[in-house]
Amino acid sequence: MRAGTVIRLCRDKSRSRIAAGQRRLSWPGGLARRKMEVVMATPESMPDGAPTAVVVIDTEGTVIGWTPAAEELLGYRAAEILNRSGALLLTPERAAAWDARYGDQEHWSGFAEARHRDGTRILVHVEGDRLVTPGEQPGWLVAVTPATAGPTGRACSWVEPLIRRTPVAMAIWDRDLRCVWLNAAAEGLRTVFPHYELGRSLTEPLPGSRTEAAQEAMRTVLTSGVPQLDREARWTSVDLHEDRTLSTSLFRLDGVDGRPLGVCSVAIDISHSRSRDRLALLREASVRIGSTLDVRKTAQELADLAVPALADYVTVDLAESVLPDTAPLQRLAATELRIPAFRRAGVASIHEGIPESLWSLGQVVFVPPSSPFTEVLLSGHSHFEPVMNTSAGTWLDQDPERAEVINDTGMHSLVVVPLKARGDILGVAVFVRHDNPEPFTRDDLILAEELGTRAALSLDNARQYTRERTAALALQRDLLPRNLTGGGAVDVVSHYLPSGVHDGVGGDWYDAIPLRDGRVALVIGDVTGHGINAAATMGRLRTAVRTLAYLGLPPDELLANLDDLVVRLAEEDAGPDGFPDAEGATCVYAAYDPGTRHCSMAVAGHPPPAIVAPTGEVSFLRPPSGAPIGLGLGSFQSVDLELAEGSLIVLYTDGLIETREADIEAGIDRLGAALARAAPHPLAKICTTVIRAMVGDTGSEDDIALLVARTR
Incomplete structure (x- = not known):
């Protein structure tokens, strides 16, 4: 190679063409006895101020060419590196590996770790081309570019602009x-x-x-x-x-x-991503839909979840069978153009005030017989209309009010999904788009159907629960005393509050039984479990207590006989396996004699009764508490006390004092404070005042029965 020779490496189209940019290359005097200027090409994509470091190495691994860019990158001046081993620039054992791997190739490239003069490592991209030096000796022209992107370096492939963008x-x-x-x-x-x-x-x-x-x-x-x-x-x-x-x-x-x-x-x-958004929506549906056993709230949860994630406007309309506490739809007048089919149970929109809805929550929804809603209700299959047909001659001709809303709001895409569970169609969910210009797709239909299926199961559970709770509550109220009286011994009031959560109605009961000798028996109890079975067991126990009370038994003997009776009944009703069904209950039985002002009381696993003196002082009577009724352990003891005229005897169930956050003793302390504040009020107001103070407006997690008697 002569002085001033221009090295221009022209490769095929798959390689970058080395063109512009001049760099001064230093050669050792041992080869040419002088320095030669060689115009070194750099990639066309290389920006100003970011040159490629070029190093020339012979087949022995000796550095025989060095550029200022190499000095800037690796820290060695030409005098310090020329005629020395290239191993100074790399981990020593790797130089031989390069030659063994690429020695017979005309061109190669890859990543490596270069060593700076100060000892730090630099991740670089190296690209080698075979050449012949001025002394007709073979060697390598090696272009070294740092992998880091910065003021003095950049990524080094011809695809770098594509990768960067x-x-x-x-x-x-x-x-x-x-x-x-x-x-x-x-x-x-x-x-x-x-x-x-x-x-x-x-x-x-x-x-x-x-x-x-x-x-x-x-x-x-x-x-x-x-x-x-x-x-x-x-x-x-x-x-x-x-x-x-x-x-x-x-x-x-x-x-x-x-x-x-x-x-x-x-x-x-x-x-x-769409698929991820759909999965997230389904995951959210499993948490938000059916959070309570309330039909209307479940319907509204479906509507709220789908807007705006899936649709701009959603309605949930339910059949009469799902809302048993509403007036029968059959009594409403139908015409040839419209029939009463649903009641609106849920509605949501991206617009405030929901201008798209012709009916408010709870109102009857009328539909034309030929409408998609009726079709879905009868067939049980979804209606999918990605582009709504609003032209003349469609079902909208029979429903001008809906047609007007559709035109005013720009509704253009419709999906109607049946809410079906256990073979019954509970209603329909309607999904509409107007502001969102994208029509519904088949994937949207599948998502809407999945949401509808989950909502339908929750609605069916809520419906079954509502029916059972309504029946149990009716049975409970029928079995509890309607005209409570304390005879001439006490003035008595009571309050029963069913649970607002879980299984609702339980087996709490109370009673006031006037006895023949002028005394009065006050009873309160709590059957284990909830629902119709608990209510039925409560009725049996209340009847048994009344029967035993009329025999004039003292409280401890009465509870012992009641315990024995419950065990015998359970044995008679034993299941196929021969084991009796467990029927347990807690109970307090008190007998008050107004002539002597003596009160005799026994407790079977129940919270302690409260006594409020005329002065307002509250105390909790803690007689020896026996085991709950139904265990067959019937060992009970009575306690006697004398009450001043105007004293309050307060019997209650554990729902009044138990909470998840505090133990029973803390609840008893709260009850004592509430009774002290309520005692001056008239008897009729004491119950409501105490319950409001104990459970507030949120309701209780368990049934509450409260019986308050004031001695005469």
């Missing part, structure tokens, strides 16, 4: 898990993943970012070389305060000698 976030991490290169998409995710920053290591702790799992995954890839694909992780954006989900794949970057140099991460933001 791809919407997929890409980054390269060295063996210390330090970010050495990233594209624009990764920089855009820095608010989500702040470690997307040049020079920042994953091991560096940052507020609100935990990278332990990412570190472990990268180290595993570095060690094994096995890629990890589609690793989902949720991160919180520090500026928008919203969760973002990234799907990240990791694969190892190997050097030209085959050894691992780092990890490349490829991340896609899948926070708002």
